[in-house]
Amino acid sequence: MVCIPCIVIPVLLWVYKRFLEPIIYPVISPFINAFWNKKAVTDTSTPQKGAEKSNGTYKAESNGEGTANGVTIAADKKAD
Template sequence: MVCIPCIVIPVLLWVYKKFLEPYIYPLISPFVSRMWPRKAVQESSDKNKGNMNCKVADMNGLPTEGATEISDKKKD
């Protein structure tokens, strides 16, 4: 058996999206654009931005120095 909110909430969201949003959104969009202004994406002139120094890490994610040893867990 499905609970009432699991049926009612999706139906209300569908009704809002389908019928109410086309009338309400133009009214609230000027206020939303003032609160969250869009900022232009700026490209950096830094050529080394994509270069990262990656160090070797063991299985736990902790950095290790030198050669890593792979151990076989099945030792008889």
């Protein structure tokens, strides 16, 4: 048997998202933006191409050869 809150809470959330939020959100959005106006944390340091990191490895250049953590992936190229 399913408990009452397990049925009522999802139904109330659906009613809120479907019908009440389109009415309420335009009213409360200026207040929400006043409190949560912070941008996402970004890396402000912009190393130059080929700049060496502190641990001796080279940071990947922005040409799609690296991963998000700076580890360089060697491209598989055949030498003829």
